[in-house]
Amino acid sequence: MSYKDKKVITIGVVSELTGLSERKIRYYEERKLIYPDRSKGGTRKYSFVDVERLIDIANKMEDGMQTFEIRKQEQKLMKKQEVREKMLRGQLNAAFNIRK
Amino acid sequence: MSYKDKKVITIGVVSELTGLSERKIRYYEERKLIYPDRSKGGTRKYSFVDVERLIDIANKMEDGMQTFEIRKQEQKLMKKQEVREKMLRGQLNAAFNIRK
DNA sequence: CGTGTAAGGAATTCTGACACG
DNA sequence: CGTGTAAGGAATTCTGACACG
Numbered sequence: 387m388s389y390k391d392k393k394v395i396t397i398g399v400v401s402e403l404t405g406l407s408e409r410k411i412r413y414y415e416e417r418k419l420i421y422p423d424r425s426k427g428g429t430r431k432y433s434f435v436d437v438e439r440l441i442d443i444a445n446k447m448e449d450g451m452q453t454f455e456i457r458k459q460e461q462k463l464m465k466k467q468e469v470r471e472k473m474l475r476g477q478l479n480a481a482f483n484i485r486k
Numbered sequence: 487m488s489y490k491d492k493k494v495i496t497i498g499v500v501s502e503l504t505g506l507s508e509r510k511i512r513y514y515e516e517r518k519l520i521y522p523d524r525s526k527g528g529t530r531k532y533s534f535v536d537v538e539r540l541i542d543i544a545n546k547m548e549d550g551m552q553t554f555e556i557r558k559q560e561q562k563l564m565k566k567q568e569v570r571e572k573m574l575r576g577q578l579n580a581a582f583n584i585r586k
Numbered sequence: 587c588g589t590g591t592a593a594g595g596a597a598t599t600c601t602g603a604c605a606c607g
Numbered sequence: 608c609g610t611g612t613a614a615g616g617a618a619t620t621c622t623g624a625c626a627c628g
Contacts, residue, residue, distance in 0.1 A: 389490055389534045390489055394499045396598075396619095397599070398599080409610055410609080410610070417609095425499075425618085425619090427599090427600095428599080429599055429618065429619075434492075447609085452608070453609080454608095496598095497619090498619065498620080509588090509590065509591085510588080513588065526597090529598075530620080552587070553588080
């Protein structure tokens, strides 16, 4: 896991980096679009990947997409990716005749 | 400038990442070994490069080095690097006969 | 010199709610 | 539905100082 995935950024900085209000950022979490870590005290910690994701979300919101649509779209992409990986693994196994 | 150089991490997280006390981290800044940014409110913001540097400093402290020695050692390395770059630039200019 | 700690205050973040639409 | 805001409290950070060595 690289630095991009480390959850170390507080919401104030994320707000500056993305231009989104803290309110919006918390709301997108409530709508299951983003999953920050928490410190013991309860303060949210984000990664740079989260920041990129928030910018992506902001663009889609601007395009008039609703939060549940963004979430569904994301799930579809996940599924596609899974299928792709399964197929790839199957082909690899067949090619090299790997079992287990 | 990559994510590694972005000053976005608060001192509490840096303390966790490095294992150093906040006191030590602030002290190394006082001794000119590290240069965090500040938010408008005055809270320190560090980058992952700073975190790496702090770990490096911690190792040298463990080896019994004093803060001014670490600072001097660093300056020497900087100077070496400068000389190296000047020489390289000189050679390039000579080779391609570039002026200005 | 390097670091811990208690002290008081300021900046930051959190949650739940009301508002508007 | 998405977002702003005021409210009260809790977590986080800041500085300057005293202590020890």
